[in-house]
Amino acid sequence: METKSKIRILIAKPGLDGHDKGAKVVALALRDAGMEVIYSGLHQTLDQIIQSAVQESVDVIGLSIMSGAHLPICQKLMAMMREKGLAHAKLTVGGVIPHQDIPKLKEIGVAAVFPGGTSFEDIINGINRLFE
Amino acid sequence: MGVAKYIKNEKDAIKEVIYQSGITVKPSYGPEDLERAGFSYEKDLGAPGEYPFTRSIHPQSYRSRAWTTRQYTGFGTPEETNERFKLMIANGQNGLNVAFDLPTQMGYDSDHPLAEGEVGRVGMAIDSLRDFEAAFKGIPLDRIGSGLTINAVATIMMAMYQAVAEKFGYSKNQISTTPQNDILKEMIGRGAWIFPVEHGVRLVGDSIEYAVKELPKSNPVSICGYHIRESGATPAQEIAYAFEIAKAYIENVTQRGIKPEDFVGRFSFNLNVYGNLWEQIAKFRAARKLWAKMLKEDYGVKDNKNLFLRGLFGGGGSGLTKEQPENNIMRGAYYALGAALSGAQTTALCSFDEAYTIPTPRSALLSLRTLEILMDEVGLRDTVDPLAGSYFVETLTLEMEKKILEEMKEVEKWGGMVKSISNGFVQRKVSRQAYEFEKGLQSGEYRKVGVVPVSEKGTAKDPGTEAAAVELHEYNEAWAEKSKANLKELRRTRNGKDVAETLKGLEKAAKTSENVMPHLVKCCHAYATVGEMAGVFRQVFGEWKEPDFY
Numbered sequence: 001m002e003t004k005s006k007i008r009i010l011i012a013k014p015g016l017d018g019h020d021k022g023a024k025v026v027a028l029a030l031r032d033a034g035m036e037v038i039y040s041g042l043h044q045t046l047d048q049i050i051q052s053a054v055q056e057s058v059d060v061i062g063l064s065i066m067s068g069a070h071l072p073i074c075q076k077l078m079a080m081m082r083e084k085g086l087a088h089a090k091l092t093v094g095g096v097i098p099h100q101d102i103p104k105l106k107e108i109g110v111a112a113v114f115p116g117g118t119s120f121e122d123i124i125n126g127i128n129r130l131f132e
Numbered sequence: 133m134g135v136a137k138y139i140k141n142e143k144d145a146i147k148e149v150i151y152q153s154g155i156t157v158k159p160s161y162g163p164e165d166l167e168r169a170g171f172s173y174e175k176d177l178g179a180p181g182e183y184p185f186t187r188s189i190h191p192q193s194y195r196s197r198a199w200t201t202r203q204y205t206g207f208g209t210p211e212e213t214n215e216r217f218k219l220m221i222a223n224g225q226n227g228l229n230v231a232f233d234l235p236t237q238m239g240y241d242s243d244h245p246l247a248e249g250e251v252g253r254v255g256m257a258i259d260s261l262r263d264f265e266a267a268f269k270g271i272p273l274d275r276i277g278s279g280l281t282i283n284a285v286a287t288i289m290m291a292m293y294q295a296v297a298e299k300f301g302y303s304k305n306q307i308s309t310t311p312q313n314d315i316l317k318e319m320i321g322r323g324a325w326i327f328p329v330e331h332g333v334r335l336v337g338d339s340i341e342y343a344v345k346e347l348p349k350s351n352p353v354s355i356c357g358y359h360i361r362e363s364g365a366t367p368a369q370e371i372a373y374a375f376e377i378a379k380a381y382i383e384n385v386t387q388r389g390i391k392p393e394d395f396v397g398r399f400s401f402n403l404n405v406y407g408n409l410w411e412q413i414a415k416f417r418a419a420r421k422l423w424a425k426m427l428k429e430d431y432g433v434k435d436n437k438n439l440f441l442r443g444l445f446g447g448g449g450s451g452l453t454k455e456q457p458e459n460n461i462m463r464g465a466y467y468a469l470g471a472a473l474s475g476a477q478t479t480a481l482c483s484f485d486e487a488y489t490i491p492t493p494r495s496a497l498l499s500l501r502t503l504e505i506l507m508d509e510v511g512l513r514d515t516v517d518p519l520a521g522s523y524f525v526e527t528l529t530l531e532m533e534k535k536i537l538e539e540m541k542e543v544e545k546w547g548g549m550v551k552s553i554s555n556g557f558v559q560r561k562v563s564r565q566a567y568e569f570e571k572g573l574q575s576g577e578y579r580k581v582g583v584v585p586v587s588e589k590g591t592a593k594d595p596g597t598e599a600a601a602v603e604l605h606e607y608n609e610a611w612a613e614k615s616k617a618n619l620k621e622l623r624r625t626r627n628g629k630d631v632a633e634t635l636k637g638l639e640k641a642a643k644t645s646e647n648v649m650p651h652l653v654k655c656c657h658a659y660a661t662v663g664e665m666a667g668v669f670r671q672v673f674g675e676w677k678e679p680d681f682y
Contacts, residue, residue, distance in 0.1 A: 068607055
């Protein structure tokens with residue numbers, strides 16, 4: 001008997017950057033780990049990401065950001081999540097994230113940060129841990 | 133060990149080597165291998181500069197001229213980029229390779245809401261001809277050719293390049309530009325696409341037709357196996373997919389009544405140097421031969437000059453590691469060695485700090501010097517195709533040729549490249565491979581020096597996370613402010629009637645099958661903005677919807 005339902009996660013690429021290899025391989029890894037993964041596709045606005053997250057009633061939004069704009073994007077998205085009834089969902093972020101920004105992201109309310117080079121195992125465990 | 137698959141015994145001896153393209157390598161090679169593969173000097177090699185050009189497209193290759201170096205350059209404002217261009221030229225670089233920021237690549241002006249935080253970040257911000265005037269000021273456009281790394285709106289930048297040259301007093305017959313202009317590869321990797329597939333291909337066709345008729349020294353398209361490889365394709369797929377993309381463009385242009393003979397000589401390629409050294413060399417040699425053969429046999433191209441696979445072999449981004457970034461300097465040198473041994477006409481190297489930042493002047497110059505050492509110091513100009521006749525290299529080249537053909541067949545089975553991309557076949561295959569490779573890297577099945585597999589994390593073999601000695605290129609908010617202010621001033625001072633009229637002409641052409649290029653040149657001269665011109669296309673063509681990648 002399965003007691004826990006599968007974690008639903010939206011992997012999303014905000015903004016104009018089109019480098020999606022990282023987002024796609026992480027989506028595949030999470031899916032192989034038994035999560036239900038929805039991939040947003042490229043060039044998403046924050047409104048579009050919120051809309052998909054609500055529609056798919058996800059537990060986690062996982063952003064992939066390479067442009068360096070992770071701080072303002074996460075700040076904005078956290079506020080939008082609270083506003084649109086997604087306060088229960090967790091926000092995680094991966095991509096090109098300098099080490100010194102991790103505490104700042106946590107402060108904003110980001111639940112987990114996975115900078116480039118994080119192993120699939122650490123990402124999967126990190127997300128599972130959010131629901132223990 | 134390495135990016136190939138190495139099967140070892142318990143004593144660390146290698147039992148089997150399998151390259152990413154799926155070729156198994158033997159412990160040694162001899163004449164019997166060439167015989168078994170049916171190798172013939174005349175049919176498979178020929179002299180350098182002779183069909184099928186496996187050895188070189190020129191009889192003298194680097195003896196007559198060293199390669200052209202084109203480091204990818206551009207950031208911030210056009211004025212700052214202009215300074216960096218001049219620095220690179222003063223230091224011996226003989227061509228430009230222009231980087232645009234994401235809003236420009238995606239056809240948005242600097243004051244568009246989606247451009248927020250991105251103006252000038254990964255390349256220079258271009259809104260109108262006024263910015264091109266600043267970027268190319270003082271650059272001898274009759275002597276220095278420019279690669280323009282732009283795709284979805286390549287037609288616009290090509291038109292703007294002509295406009296700026298005319299503004300500076302050059303004629304369009306004197307200038308040489310190579311816009312990247314390969315929209316199909318953007319849809320497989322890199323992701324800077326805007327319009328649906330068929331409209332994207334039509335724009336590429338328009339630019340090729342225009343170049344054939346109006347820009348005698350420009351090469352309107354640079355087909356990029358490069359980014360396809362970066363997205364997870366094997367070296368054989370890199371070439372196979374690039375050739376299938378080329379076939380899609382050839383089909384579009386021949387439908388306009390232009391013979392392949394009249395335009396395929398203008399195609400160039402942008403190919404990757406990352407991976408196993410021997411596999412790369414075999415790849416380039418096989419690619420030169422297959423391209424010539426395909427054009428001659430399938431498209432009836434006769435003139436030898438039109439059978440040349442020209443291009444930039446370089447970069448190597450995927451090979452570089454975030455861990456121990458200085459190692460990337462050495463990695464880059466070996467990648468460049470592979471390119472030189474393969475007779476690359478043009479090259480460029482990713483700089484060692486690119487996993488962290490836009491290259492600093494110091495790291496960009498280091499790349500340039502690496503390329504110079506090969507040409508000017510250690511002897512890569514001495515003789516053409518020095519590896520020819522090696523039992524190993526010739527056997528491998530033949531095997532690579534077979535693999536490339538197999539991969540091309542698969543795409544054709546899917547219905548050709550346009551269909552394969554529309555349906556997401558290629559994207560799915562490549563992403564799946566990228567995932568498998570990444571898993572292999574994490575498990576230690578594949579190895580890159582400095583990257584510690586999961587099982588060794590925290591053991592004596594793990595050097596830990598060292599602070600990277602990388603000087604970061606800072607993003608400057610002032611770039612956006614300056615661009616926005618310039619744009620405001622431009623909108624106030626330009627002739628609004630000219631802008632409206634030229635945009636109207638563009639819209640009419642876009643809606644019919646009339647070539648958009650002459651209209652774009654007029655729009656640029658009237659100082660219409662990139663966002664306005666791309667806006668016309670967005671409205672007429674709509675935007676692409678990616679197929680699901682699972």
